[in-house]
Amino acid sequence: MPPKKKGADGPSKKALEKEKKKIIEDKTFGLKNKKGAKQQKFVQQVQKQVTYGNKSFRDIEKIQQEKEAKKKKSDDDEINQLFKPVVELQKLSKGADPKSVLCIFFKQGTCTKGDKCKFSHDLNVERKTEKRNLYEDERNEMDEWNQEELEDVIAKKHGEKNRGLPPTTIICKYFLDAVEVGKYGWFWNCPNGDNCHYRHALPPGFVLKKDKKKMEEQKEDTITLDELIETELAFVNPTFLL
Numbered sequence: 001m002p003p004k005k006k007g008a009d010g011p012s013k014k015a016l017e018k019e020k021k022k023i024i025e026d027k028t029f030g031l032k033n034k035k036g037a038k039q040q041k042f043v044q045q046v047q048k049q050v051t052y053g054n055k056s057f058r059d060i061e062k063i064q065q066e067k068e069a070k071k072k073k074s075d076d077d078e079i080n081q082l083f084k085p086v087v088e089l090q091k092l093s094k095g096a097d098p099k100s101v102l103c104i105f106f107k108q109g110t111c112t113k114g115d116k117c118k119f120s121h122d123l124n125v126e127r128k129t130e131k132r133n134l135y136e137d138e139r140n141e142m143d144e145w146n147q148e149e150l151e152d153v154i155a156k157k158h159g160e161k162n163r164g165l166p167p168t169t170i171i172c173k174y175f176l177d178a179v180e181v182g183k184y185g186w187f188w189n190c191p192n193g194d195n196c197h198y199r200h201a202l203p204p205g206f207v208l209k210k211d212k213k214k215m216e217e218q219k220e221d222t223i224t225l226d227e228l229i230e231t232e233l234a235f236v237n238p239t240f241l242l
Helices: 013-027 037-052 057-082 125-139 147-163 173-180 209-221 224-234
Strands: none
Touching: none
């Protein structure tokens, strides 16, 4: 194995440190174990003088602070690395756009792919998802709503705009059609756009088809007063209906 080449610029850093250490030992020989304040102060002065040369006290303090800060950062990085949570690989549902999903590694500040990452690095993506989930939690499909829930959704979506229209304004046919066929919901948008001049509100006396059907069934099951009297008389006198 060939011998290592010496640097052309002089002794190595390791050799210089070794030389400084020897100078300090020579100058403080016999004083390190002394407990007196003067001796210990002298030892510290020699160490600083040899280590930092002719630098001022302020420069020495600055160097020491930088060393401490660097060491602290190194320690913090090591601790973060040790206790970094284990993150599973992100999974996408079939057909989903990766750019519509926030990168979990970016969220933790650990993604190193940058622009090459197939997932989004836009925090607004997650906020939009949370907003959409909020609506979905309130059940987006109107086939799961009752009359009261439908009216509540309509009030939240169109109430403010409806209040600005005259009471005689015609109801939007697209809105009524969407309600009638069950396509209305939180994410329903009028084909006329935001500038639709018609009201988006249920007409007076409107009843959902499924509720109307229930009412009709209940009506069929209801016994009139005359039917009740006939039933009671037939029970008392079986020959009444003959």
